Amino acid sequence: MSLYEKREEGDVDHYQNQEAAEAGCVSVKSDKSMENALNYSNETVDFNPRDDQTGVLQQDSVQKADDGLRRAKDQHKISMTNTYESLFERNRIYTQLCIIHGESEGVNEEHEVLHREKTPRLQDTQINCNNIFKDLPGPGLEKKGKIKAVLTKGMAGIGKTVSAQKFILDWAEGKANQDVDFMVVLPFRELNLIRDHQYSLHRLLLDFHPELQDLNSKIFEECKVVFIFDGLDESRITLKFSDSEKVSDVTEVSSVGMLISNLLKGNLLPSALIWITSRPAAANQIPSKYINRVTEIRGFDDPQKEEYFRKRISDEHQASRIISHITRVRSLHIMCHIPVFCWISSTVLQKFLKEDLSAEIPQTLTEMYIHFLLTQINMGNQKYKERDPEKLLQSNREVIVKLAEVAFKQLMKGNVMFYEEDLIESGLDVTDASVYSGICTEIFKEESVIHQRKVYSFIHLSFQEFLAALYVSYSHVMKNMEPLQLFLDDKHERDRPKRNRYRSKNISLFQLLKLAVDKTHQIQNGHLDLFLRFLLGISLDSNQELLKDLLPQTENNSKIIKGFMRYIQETIKRNDNLSANRSINLFLCLLEMNDQTLYQEIQEFVKSDKHSDMYLSFAHCSVIAYVIQTSEEVLDVFDPMEYKTTEEGRWSLIPAVINCRKALLARLRLSIQQCDSLSLALRSSNSCLKQLDLSNNNLQDSSVKLLSTGLKSSHCHLNILRLVFCNLTGQCCESLSSALQSSNSQLRELDLSSNDLQDSGVKLLSVGFESPNCQLNILRYLRTQINNDSNKTKRHLSSARYFLCACNAWSSVSLDFLYFGLILILVQWSMMVMPVFLALSTNA
Template sequence: MYQMKISNPYFVLTAADIIPEIKIINNGQKLEDNLKSYQHNYKDSILAQTRKMGKKMLPGGRQQEEELLVEHYTELRVVTNYQHTEGQIQHEMLVKGQEHEKLMKDSYRNKCERITPSQLFRICSESMTFPRVVLVSGVPGIGKTTMVQKMLYDWIQGDQYKQFSFVFLFKFRDMNLWEEPLNLPEMILKQHSCLRDVIEQILGRPSTVLFMFDGLDESKSPLDFTVNQICSDLRKRTSHVNVVSSLMKQTLMKGCSVIITSRPSALDQMDWSCIHRCTEIMGFLDEDRLKYFKKQFSDSNGALEAFEYVRQNDILYTMCFNPSYCWIICSVLKQHFTGSQNESSSCPKTLTQLFVCFLNNILTNHTLPGSMDLKGLLCKVSHLAFKGVCNKLLVFTDTDLKQQKIECTQARSSFLLEFLVQEESFQRTMYTFLHLTVQECLGALWYFLGSEQNILDILKSEQNQDGRLEILIRFLAGLSHPPTSYPLQKILGPFPVEKQVEILKWLKGLAEYSIKHLAQDSWSEKDKNLDPLKVFHYLFESQNVELIRETVGTLKCFTLENQTLNPVDCYVLNYIIVTSGGITELQLDKTQIPMDGICKLKEAFCLCTSISLKFNNIGDEGAKYLSKAVQSPNSKIQKLE
């Protein structure tokens, strides 16, 4: 992992240059008289679609309603010390959730510079430059699209970004539909024909124009920064990705400003030398999460109880950094913590249980017209979701749906709109799942509803080597547990027993393979995707006590060295060791266990005879938790080092 910093800035300012630039930022650009009316008309033409945002309804509620953006926008945490890992083989949601937990610590938080979207183009204090090209990274559902929409809205209102006379927002999912070669003016006019008479005049002043490109991860074509693809002629027709690359390299419209948003997983193709400021949307910190819960619950006591329940569950609490996850968790917990009866005992504890509750709410509260087959329709949608996960597809068209034999009328039904977000673009309809994890859960559900494909073919495929199937596999493990999947089986009918057996057989073989190689210390680089800790997360989702005891229970010595254990890993490791009945020797040297991780492992420590925690800076608090474990009347600890 390496840290990306501002590099190759467009220009460096002297102190004498800074004051005029700041005046422009505060007071705005001087606009030619003939452009003023065009700017006014342009703002009017995009205001209606910019000022509203779709509001998520609780599962089974009425159709999505549009609400004012300014009323529902939540300020996000943006940090400027963005880090990117080449060739990441772990699921990005898990990686970023772990990194976010670091940000929760005061010592780490102080190292991060927090900025607001309105400060993205402010001067960089170290290099004394005004950045022209800004990257905004963030995992799915974190708020990238909403952020750029709010930026455009603020510009229209004249509240922010006054240094720009014109701001143009492009979405890669829209540009995927443009098959013919286009030049930059044609790209703009394709969306905003009202500027036809003055487009050359607008583009003739690059420093007054901001281009925002949203969703690089949704682009069907990668950015190409090679010399033969970069263009400098406004009139040259080429692919839209080449236009974007050229704007970023500043060979086209030199001096213009560019914002590009993306998931971390799509950034391996990036030419970092042309990025002047790298930022990341971190989502909610602890205090933000509590505020969000209070907004979602009409009953303040219910909100506090639900939040405290989530805080005690590291799996759910780590997920809450993401606004979309936060909404899903709140929508599920409302039925448990609202009203006179508190049903916290039946609350979800695992990722699978949470999403089973979420899907169950939708299925329970929806009735289909007599001609529609609920299970058949859900099977088709689940297959679409599965293919999307395997091929990294997030955006689907009517053609994709027809391939799954989903008719347009079905796709637009209130039932499917609980799963799919529908968006019109250039006379074509596009669909995305409510959230990537909803897509992954449905993808796993397809295996139990209608898949004839052998699970081993899926799990051994090359598609699993970059971590894209990691969450889907957790859902497969969780859905194989009958008590977890029972709410869905009650509605959809029993899952085939052979499917559940096949998953458990594969999971048992995976655990035994992992433990065998762990004992022999014979891990190779290609085995990284099947390391014991990852397998323990699968076993945790399965909640299968017998399986855990048959596999992990045979271990006499468990060694994890030179890995970073976060609180969620410690939470899962504790569950596995306690459920298996204990391990004779536990070696966790050089694992950077945090103090709260020691606390979460306290029960597991008591069931071990020998514990090694060498080269871990557990601190005084961690030592206190260890002392309590040693002094526990049920402790088996004989050796601690």
């Protein structure tokens, strides 16, 4: 048994931990010696002075080992404190991030930002980062065995690394997790540099944490160790989980990838705890059977956004103005769930308010990023003595264009972290890279890591996407299209001889933007969606004016831009082959270009009664659903059958139910996929749905189980649910019964008519009826198959306290039972009314 398993579970006070160490609880040898000391017997024992002397020497040896371990732990904590306390804003500004148990459902086939805009916030079980390995309280979250490996997902810049740093720092400062002896931090961005080397796990630990070099390799098997692998999405290491190579000794040499795999499989240091962070797209590199808990960082919710701005901006009036502006502009408000975007926004908007600029405050992402870039350039200029405007302008242009080229070329490869070889390949000298990171400190980061190697990155993936778009625009203005061939050529063009591809340098702006749209549509995971929004935003004359010192002057493009806006509108209105995600991104591109035309048209169309007058493409339906879903006004009644479109088009409208009071979804031939979307809507914190009619759909029991999950959510406000003729059996009644028993249940009326429930199903429902949490007033079961001779069935149904059990001539339930049900209703009614009647009579 390892040492930490002998300790009490949970956090302990730092001083208590020290007392435990002083008591000799940190050495296997000391444990064994104590066990021997307590092993008394009735046998006669001969006294030998040499034995006593040996015992004293052993005790001295144990004490020295304990002292050495304690010193190593203290040095390790000091080292970690020095490393991490300066890497994020101090506690005055730090805002607790929203880490939730579980993850967003479904495969993410869209850009992270768009996914965030569309994904409703669910009922979350939030976790403090310090409790990431601990059991969670609450029903359904019972302990399922030891939590060894935790995978935390989150989009770029959402705060995964900051959460890990906070976890480490709180431990190092004695605030939490004092039962942990060592924390080993192994970022993938650094592991990439040694991916081709052979290492033992012990050697790897010492390379990353030299302060542990005096410890014996075996001590890590006896102590509680947490490994933190940060940034799986940045990994260029192959992880293999086959049984071909097993590494079980910390001194055994193997590849870095094999060491990580064996740690996760439990072959190396079986008692070690492991925390891995990753962007969602890369998380599937590790088989789920090696992960005990999955969490997701959603970033700031609305109150946390406000908390961050008020902590960072000392001027209360200024903070309120910035919060007000961010809240009004939806695209900015959405992005502010990313902590780094909050920092960018506060930097830009504070400058505007401080200087009282007459220019309009940024309304789009492109405008915000342009102003941030210009702000950072001005700050860089102040570091140098050069005051000649022309020389400064030329210098700035060279720096930004070079960085933009790196951003573009690495974005096309999917890289967010760069090494010296990547920069050289992108045409940037390594020496220049250090200079550029000094000039643009807050844009381009240079980090010294293991073996004095350098790692480079931009402040955030979205800023890399912005600079990449800037590079495309710059290359077009300079009529230098050669660097863009990889981006612009489709797979058919690449098969042609190079001399035949885009020989003309005079490709029009309209052609460039159209090719960019076509290119992004070819990428199913939405990798370039935000890049496209920035490219279209930069093309506006107003933004070209802001960038006039970086981009050469161009002629007025307003007519071309208006023509391209019309092209996007027509693409959305007429394209049945465009996916929902691509359609919505095109719509967001229009908003990024300050074109509100389609948005206003859709709002008027939804409010009108002329839904069947115009044919709607699949893409158009997807955008309509998005507009309804994100509108501040709640729709009273939503019926997709009123819309003139295809069956797939009506299905694409279903996410809109989240912002409707009454949804009529009968006869839509819904599948389990659509029911999953409905369950998600019911669980959303901003769900407005009160009535839901799903009649005449072949839902079957599996779909009802999904819906029941939504019914149990504290965010669900559904009062009426109709499931008439949905091919249901008694198997679905267990999940419905569970929903009725939930303390969150608000269901008042349930219609299960024309379904084959059978006696077994009714029996299950009756359990829900008897629950004190059940709010049901009306249960309908017309033409429901129930055994006429079953007295048990009658008793089950009659146990309902406030139910109207509606039957008709085709029902197999006897008429006398209907009378019994009506009498029951009358009795209940009289019990409620009689006291009032008697009170009135008494007063009279």
